[in-house]
Amino acid sequence: MEQEQEHITGQKQRKDYAYASENAESAAGYPRDMTSALSKEPADSMADLTRKAQATWEQAKQVAAEKAGEAQQTVMDRVHRTEQLVLERGQQACSATEAYVHENPWRAIAIAASIGLLTGLIISRR
Numbered sequence: 001m002e003q004e005q006e007h008i009t010g011q012k013q014r015k016d017y018a019y020a021s022e023n024a025e026s027a028a029g030y031p032r033d034m035t036s037a038l039s040k041e042p043a044d045s046m047a048d049l050t051r052k053a054q055a056t057w058e059q060a061k062q063v064a065a066e067k068a069g070e071a072q073q074t075v076m077d078r079v080h081r082t083e084q085l086v087l088e089r090g091q092q093a094c095s096a097t098e099a100y101v102h103e104n105p106w107r108a109i110a111i112a113a114s115i116g117l118l119t120g121l122i123i124s125r126r
Contacts, residue, residue: 101108
């Protein structure tokens with residue numbers, strides 16, 4: 001039994017050795033091929049990464065420009081609405097003041113004179 005075990009073990013070892021010997025040449029060439037593949041791969045992958053990064057950057061710039069354009073339009077709309085609102089309120093205040101002066105001319109003259117007097121006193125004290 002022991003002899004059979006040794007015989008089987010010996011056969012297996014010889015097969016493994018023969019397999020290793022037959023494939024030694026291709027195994028020896030494999031690292032060289034792999035090394036050359038690895039030496040090319042970083043350059044290729046760097047070029048790919050650079051292209052992808054540039055494409056992503058261009059997309060980001062385009063999206064940012066669109067967002068900036070939208071934001072600018074929103075701001076311009078708000079400014080225009082605010083301008084219209086200020087003009088309307090200014091016109092209302094002007095109309096209200098004009099109506100008050102027409103209804104109370106002497107009171108308006110008294111208020112204007114008082115303001116002029118106070119302004120003159122403040123300026124003369126300096």
